[in-house]
Amino acid sequence: MLGHTGASTHTGAPPGCDDTHLTPSTSGEAGCTMSVTSGKTGLSLTQEILSHLGLAKKTAAWGTLGTLRTFLSFSVDKDVQRLLRAIAGQGVDRAAIADVLTNRSREQRQLISRAFQERTQQDLLQSLQAALSGNFERIVVALLRPAAHFDAQELRTALKDSGSAEDVVVEILATRTPPQLQECLAVYKHDFQVEAEEDIKSETSGTLQNLFLALAKGGRESCSEIIDYNLTEQDVQALKQAEGPGTEGTWVLILTQRNPEHLVRVFDQYQRCTGRELEHTVRNRFHGDAQMALLSLASVIRNTALYFADKLHQALQGTEPNYKVLMRILISRSETDLLSIRAEFKKKFGKSLYSSLQDAVKGDCRPALLALCRAEDL
Known part of the structure; x- marks a missing residue:
């Protein structure tokens, strides 16, 4: 039986695509413990941030790449x-x-x-x-508002909204650290006199409901220095075989329980074995809100900073920016990883986030949003 107990360290290349079976692993607390420091000299801000992008997408780098710091002359x-x-x-x-x-x-x-x-x-x-x-x-x-109170209100609004809720729900449930998520759900229960899980059950169904409930449990495994190629192959084969009715739970289990580093390896190995990206299979395998939620989750797993950069870019399109999205992301990420989000934005869209905000945002909230973004990326 292949599980995640007593995983051995492998230093060679991963094995080939053999048929195996999925055994649920023991879940642990999500997140890695690591600090990001730079010994580089002579780099521009953008170059230095880009050099960290491989780390910035992980919980390891949360709290190290924010635009907003504690004000030292605070009175x-x-x-x-x-x-x-x-x-x-x-x-x-x-x-x-x-x-x-x-x-x-x-x-x-x-x-x-x-x-x-x-x-x-x-x-x-x-x-x-x-x-x-x-x-x-x-x-x-x-x-x-305290962060947990703001997140709880956004989560409640999204779940009770008659429109599509999966985007905001995935954003909050999948990108907050385990302590942040626990505090958010505690505030949710206190403020609205109902567990968030109960609202999820009453407002959603099927695969979407199972996905949200699994994310709300916050049971994602911790990042590990050990690379378990056997588990990687096991998960790849399980996803390849989960194509028929009744196999949706396999997708939910793997994408909500495994740590991001492991899942990136699973994504890469899946593409090598099948010749297509995992997201391509999601588009063919799932439909509607469940498809959109799983695609958003995959984006978070691949690169959290790029996920937010894409959301900010989308919010800036059209004749009127989506101020609610801009505010939520800029405020929630200003003390964690907004520098890496800015770098991903510039890298993908060829224009800085600061300039994009300057061009699109109007009214008296403009200076505040620009202040949170902080600076131009040249």
Whole structure:
């Protein structure tokens, strides 16, 4: 029986395409523990980020490539006073509000909110909402809400939306670290008095439901220094054989339980064995929302930064940008991997994300979005 217990280390080439059978493996916590540092000198910012792209797509690099850092000269009292002046005058000083909120980490913004409450006996979020409107109000709300609360609200809206929900649900369930996901689901239960799993069951069905439930469990295996070529071959053969009715569970099991590094090897080996990309089989094998969700998940697994770059590019198309998507991604990734997303954006589309935002975004939320993006990539 081939499982994932006591996997041996292999240093040679992977075996050929032999017929094997799938045995579910023991799941562990997702994510790798690794820091990304650079000893390179004389590189431009874009070159340095591009040199990290192989790592940036993994949980290993989360938290190392953000555009927004902890503000070193942070003074909570000065920030509270500045925000008070911004909303207490004859005209609201949107520039001051944006400058404070987009130059502080999320943790620092929470400290500002608590201090504002203590000093004024007023809720900062409610005070700003009363003074603002439109997209600028929405981005301020998103910046001030704790990450788990923002994710929980986005997840709830997506599941209850009468339209297609799979894109947002996959984004949140598949790209958050295990602790982030656990906190999001706890907030979901507290705020809406229902488990997210129950809403998934009531709002979805079939393969899509099984996929979402598996992602919500957060049971993806940890990244490992050990390369198990036997397990890679086992998973490839299992996916090749999972073509008939009733075999959808195999796809869900493998794509939601295995760690990303292993799955990239599975994707590559699958293409070598079949002559086609795994995504091609997904398009032929699945339909509708389940197909779209699985394709999104495959994109996350292959390269998380590129997945977000594609989403941002799509949100910038058309006569009116999708501000909701722009805000959610720029805010949620600003302290994790937005630098690598910017690099992937420039690499694929030949134009920087900053310039694309400048050209497409209008209105008073524009400076805030540009501040989160931070800089031009030459």
